[in-house]
Amino acid sequence: MPDVRLVNVTKTYGKIVAVDNVSIHVHDKEYFALLGPSGCGKTTLLRLIAGLIKPDKGEIYIGNRLVNDVPPEDRDVGFVFQTFALFPHMDVWDNVIYGPRVKGFDMKKAKRIGHEVLEMVRLHERLDAFPNELSGGMMQRIAVARALAAGAKLLLLDEPLGQLDAKVRNELRYEIRKMTKDLGLTAIHVTHDQAEAMAISDRIAVMKKGKILQVGTPEELYMNPKSIFVAHFIGESNFLEGYVAEINDKTITVELRNGIKVETINKTTEELKKGERVVIALRPETLKVQREIRKGKNAVLGVIERMTFEGTNVRYEIRLENEDLVILTRPSLTGKWYKIGEKVTVSFPSEKAHIFTYPKVGLREELAVE
Amino acid sequence: MPEIIKVLDKLSAKRSLRNTIYLSSIIIFFTLILIPPILGVIMKWGEMEQVLSQPKLMSEALNAIGNSLWVAIFVSVIDLAAGIPMAWLIARGKSKWLNVIDTFVDIPFIVPTATLGYSLLLFWSEDGLSSLFGKSLISPGWLLVILLHFTFSYPVVTRVMVGALLDYKLEYEQASRTLGASPLTAARTVTLPILKPSMIASFILAFARSISETGATMMVAGTAFINGPLFIKKYHDLNQNGPLVFVSFILIVIASLIFITIKLLGPRLKLPVRKVWPNAERKLSSSGVTASRNGLALLIFFALILIPSLFVAFPAFKAIFGGTTLSQALSGSGVWREYWQSIILTYFLGGIVTLINMIIGLPMAIAIARKTFGELPSIILDVLVNIPLVVPSVALGASLSIFWKNFGFLPEMGPLIFAHMAITYPYFVRSMSAAIERINVNLEEAARTLGAKPFAVFRTIVFPLTKYSMLSGAIMVFTRSVSETGATMVVSNLVTAPVLLVNWVKSGVPTTILGLGCGFLILFSFIILLILRLIVRGREVY
Numbered sequence: 001m002p003d004v005r006l007v008n009v010t011k012t013y014g015k016i017v018a019v020d021n022v023s024i025h026v027h028d029k030e031y032f033a034l035l036g037p038s039g040c041g042k043t044t045l046l047r048l049i050a051g052l053i054k055p056d057k058g059e060i061y062i063g064n065r066l067v068n069d070v071p072p073e074d075r076d077v078g079f080v081f082q083t084f085a086l087f088p089h090m091d092v093w094d095n096v097i098y099g100p101r102v103k104g105f106d107m108k109k110a111k112r113i114g115h116e117v118l119e120m121v122r123l124h125e126r127l128d129a130f131p132n133e134l135s136g137g138m139m140q141r142i143a144v145a146r147a148l149a150a151g152a153k154l155l156l157l158d159e160p161l162g163q164l165d166a167k168v169r170n171e172l173r174y175e176i177r178k179m180t181k182d183l184g185l186t187a188i189h190v191t192h193d194q195a196e197a198m199a200i201s202d203r204i205a206v207m208k209k210g211k212i213l214q215v216g217t218p219e220e221l222y223m224n225p226k227s228i229f230v231a232h233f234i235g236e237s238n239f240l241e242g243y244v245a246e247i248n249d250k251t252i253t254v255e256l257r258n259g260i261k262v263e264t265i266n267k268t269t270e271e272l273k274k275g276e277r278v279v280i281a282l283r284p285e286t287l288k289v290q291r292e293i294r295k296g297k298n299a300v301l302g303v304i305e306r307m308t309f310e311g312t313n314v315r316y317e318i319r320l321e322n323e324d325l326v327i328l329t330r331p332s333l334t335g336k337w338y339k340i341g342e343k344v345t346v347s348f349p350s351e352k353a354h355i356f357t358y359p360k361v362g363l364r365e366e367l368a369v370e
Numbered sequence: 371m372p373e374i375i376k377v378l379d380k381l382s383a384k385r386s387l388r389n390t391i392y393l394s395s396i397i398i399f400f401t402l403i404l405i406p407p408i409l410g411v412i413m414k415w416g417e418m419e420q421v422l423s424q425p426k427l428m429s430e431a432l433n434a435i436g437n438s439l440w441v442a443i444f445v446s447v448i449d450l451a452a453g454i455p456m457a458w459l460i461a462r463g464k465s466k467w468l469n470v471i472d473t474f475v476d477i478p479f480i481v482p483t484a485t486l487g488y489s490l491l492l493f494w495s496e497d498g499l500s501s502l503f504g505k506s507l508i509s510p511g512w513l514l515v516i517l518l519h520f521t522f523s524y525p526v527v528t529r530v531m532v533g534a535l536l537d538y539k540l541e542y543e544q545a546s547r548t549l550g551a552s553p554l555t556a557a558r559t560v561t562l563p564i565l566k567p568s569m570i571a572s573f574i575l576a577f578a579r580s581i582s583e584t585g586a587t588m589m590v591a592g593t594a595f596i597n598g599p600l601f602i603k604k605y606h607d608l609n610q611n612g613p614l615v616f617v618s619f620i621l622i623v624i625a626s627l628i629f630i631t632i633k634l635l636g637p638r639l640k641l642p643v644r645k646v647w648p649n650a651e652r653k654l655s656s657s658g659v660t661a662s663r664n665g666l667a668l669l670i671f672f673a674l675i676l677i678p679s680l681f682v683a684f685p686a687f688k689a690i691f692g693g694t695t696l697s698q699a700l701s702g703s704g705v706w707r708e709y710w711q712s713i714i715l716t717y718f719l720g721g722i723v724t725l726i727n728m729i730i731g732l733p734m735a736i737a738i739a740r741k742t743f744g745e746l747p748s749i750i751l752d753v754l755v756n757i758p759l760v761v762p763s764v765a766l767g768a769s770l771s772i773f774w775k776n777f778g779f780l781p782e783m784g785p786l787i788f789a790h791m792a793i794t795y796p797y798f799v800r801s802m803s804a805a806i807e808r809i810n811v812n813l814e815e816a817a818r819t820l821g822a823k824p825f826a827v828f829r830t831i832v833f834p835l836t837k838y839s840m841l842s843g844a845i846m847v848f849t850r851s852v853s854e855t856g857a858t859m860v861v862s863n864l865v866t867a868p869v870l871l872v873n874w875v876k877s878g879v880p881t882t883i884l885g886l887g888c889g890f891l892i893l894f895s896f897i898i899l900l901i902l903r904l905i906v907r908g909r910e911v912y
């Protein structure tokens with residue numbers, strides 16, 4: 001039942017436009033991630049949906065009901081705060097059945113729900129502990145349990161794993177997803193960790209400076225980033241700078257520095273012209289590295305500038321002939337390692353390269369996350 | 371980062387230095403704050419016999435003490451009931467005007483106490499409302515005493531609660547709202563229970579203020595009603611000190627017992643958070659009811675607090691719009707020469723006292739809140755800190771004068787500063803220790819583990835999280851000092867503005883002059899407070 005629709009929603013704080021004309025549609029029972037760098041407006045967007053703040057412009061619908069003027073207690077949303085906000089003066093049990101209690105459920109039903117959700121998060125033995133006696137992971141699970149007990153069909157999670165250590169974080173993220181799926185809930189999960197978003201979401205919206213850049217499944221975003229920022233923020237990318245040398249319906253030829261020419265498939269939606277400054281984005285795994293010096297299509301010479309042993313993989317930084325740096329990893333147990341200073345050829349298939357116009361603010365600026 | 375701060379950070383890492391600071395703050399407390407006000411009681415201890423041996427005097431004394439207690443408890447409860455909605459409106463309201471109203475709240479605190487009593491007397495029973503009704507609306511007696519005590523203790527509760535609400539982390543309340551609680555339910559089950567230490571602190575301050583006030587009560591009590599301080603005053607004027615010793619002692623003991631009880635039971639006192647009436651509370655949260663509640667809070671404030679306290683200053687308008695009083699006042703001729711001198715003295719004194727009390731009070735507040743010296747000493751200190759507040763001000767004045775007469779070699783300002791320090795010290799410490807108690811120790815520990823030295827923890831964690839409470843405390847100290855009358859008269863020959871105004875009342879100067887004199891004092895204090903508040907609020911970024 002609860003799908004969430006935002007139509008042209010804007011929220012400003014003085015001069016800061018925290019959320020800038022955002023429109024998204026989160027489907028019923030979907031696990032949806034809001035992903036973006038710090039300060040891009042994720043929390044603000046979530047608080048707008050919860051009704052903790054009101055939009056300056058635009059409409060917010062939950063399950064087809066316009067909720068702009070509905071107070072938070074009537075929206076049936078569960079909000080899990082980054083700091084959990086467990087009530088310090090109540091024990092675990094009172095925290096958990098707070099929702100049923102304030103909604104006026106009869107005590108029998110409230111107790112049943114309380115036991116159910118505590119069962120679900122496996123914290124039944126700690127009923128009479130106070131929040132300050134719990135570990136971070138436990139607090140997190142209680143916070144989720146408390147939201148679930150209130151009968152929320154829509155779960156809003158603001159960096160719910162941000163305060164936990166890496167191991168616990170990895171376990172809990174699948175647990176939360178499984179729980180929401182089992183209960184048939186809609187979840188909007190805010191994070192700035194792309195790996196976390198990729199691992200658990202049905203779809204992801206990538207945000208930057210208050211705007212939504214792209215919405216899609218993890219695969220779509222990875223395979224077909226619509227902007228250079230998304231290409232950079234989702235997964236990893238290497239960038240080659242150059243100018244459009246030739247363009248036709250099928251292919252675009254780009255001249256890199258030092259006169260090196262490479263070719264990409266013309267599938268861009270941007271209007272590119274000959275002579276225009278562009279950036280080519282390449283996923284590390286699409287790059288092929290060879291020992292011998294080889295001429296050919298999309299083959300660029302380079303020198304291994306640095307190598308790092310990382311366990312499963314070895315990470316190489318290669319300075320190409322056109323002066324750009326590419327970073328890639330290779331499995332450490334198969335194949336022979338390259339040595340620092342070794343000359344190699346790096347090549348890539350034309351269809352795997354993404355081409356974008358060079359950002360007006362400069363590449364470094366465009367990719368900056370602060 | 372300026373060098374000096376680096377040096378302080380480094381120094382604060384030395385445990386011995388920290389202990390020295392805490393210890394000196396405690397020594398200062400005992401020698402300058404606690405002992406002088408109760409010295410009279412200690413030195414004249416033997417005269418208690420007077421009361422003990424006369425059953426009639428004894429029963430009169432007990433009756434007076436009983437009156438003091440019920441008035442204080444009743445008034446403090448009413449203060450909480452009326453002050454919390456007002457504090458809520460000020461802290462949460464969106465209107466810019468609330469900043470101004472916030473400062474209006476302190477007015478009964480700024481008006482010199484004796485003048486405040488006079489003002490209420492004029493308003494309720496002589497000139498003001500009574501002239502509308504053709505007869506005295508409320509004649510002097512217990513009802514007027516209650517109104518008076520409500521007027522001067524209301525700002526304490528409101529001030530402390532506004533500070534607490536502004537320092538409070540909204541997330542708890544928001545969590546409660548998203549879980550389905552209406553605004554009233556959220557306030558009742560989450561926000562107020564979390565702010566319980568501040569509610570208790572404000573209750574104690576209001577209670578203490580009511581139990582010790584003398585000067586203003588005298589003006590409105592009439593002849594039939596007598597309470598502890600009035601009883602002391604009556605016999606003190608007849609040169610009998612027995613009642614002073616007896617009543618002060620009993621009041622200090624009873625008040626301390628009450629404080630200990632509150633201190634011990636407070637943490638266990640549970641507000642009824644488990645019981646919820648969703649529908650009723652939701653209806654009571656509706657915008658209509660909220661607006662009426664705000665309206666009522668404002669009405670009570672204006673009709674019972676603000677206008678009666680300012681009434682004595684109303685003739686100032688007459689002076690502004692006609693006659694020569696204003697120009698005489700501004701040119702400083704005649705009586706005004708002394709007036710302006712007294713004004714300068716008053717603010718100078720208020721500023722110094724506030725500064726000193728913040729410096730010596732802060733380590734004490736931390737020591738109490740963080741139990742630096744262990745559980746029991748912390749409770750004892752906590753109770754002792756309140757004592758200067760509960761000593762009836764006549765007794766306080768008498769004690770202070772006995773004490774400071776031995777220090778004739780000090781410059782005249784000395785005794786005055788020390789006397790004001792003793793009277794105002796508890797306000798700052800109370801307000802700060804409650805605020806520090808609310809900060810999660812984890813935050814401080816986190817900062818320590820991140821490499822912050824103790825002073826850096828204070829700068830970066832404790833201070834930002836308690837700055838509103840610190841401001842509230844400082845404001846109470848400042849305003850209390852600026853309006854203090856009774857004790858000032860007895861310890862020094864220097865004439866502060868409140869003393870001068872009382873002299874004016876006694877000598878029957880024309881109402882326009884008196885009104886204008888009060889008006890200027892109130893106006894200046896008001897402007898100072900407004901500026902302070904705007905500075906602190908202006909930097910409201912977290």
Ligand SMILES: Nc1ncnc2c1ncn2[C@@H]1O[C@H](COP(=O)(O)OP(=O)(O)OP(=O)(O)O)[C@@H](O)[C@H]1O
Nearest residue numbers: 013016017018037038039040041042043044045192
């Ligand atoms: N109450 C507020 N008053 C003023 N500015 C605010 C307020 N809340 C947020 N902002 C501003 O709005 C912008 C977006 O903030 P928001 O908290 O939504 O970011 P975020 O994406 O959640 O960041 P993070 O990942 O660090 O939590 C920021 O520039 C922030 O400074």
Ligand SMILES: [Mg+2]
Nearest residue numbers: 042043044158
């Ligand atoms: Mg955030």
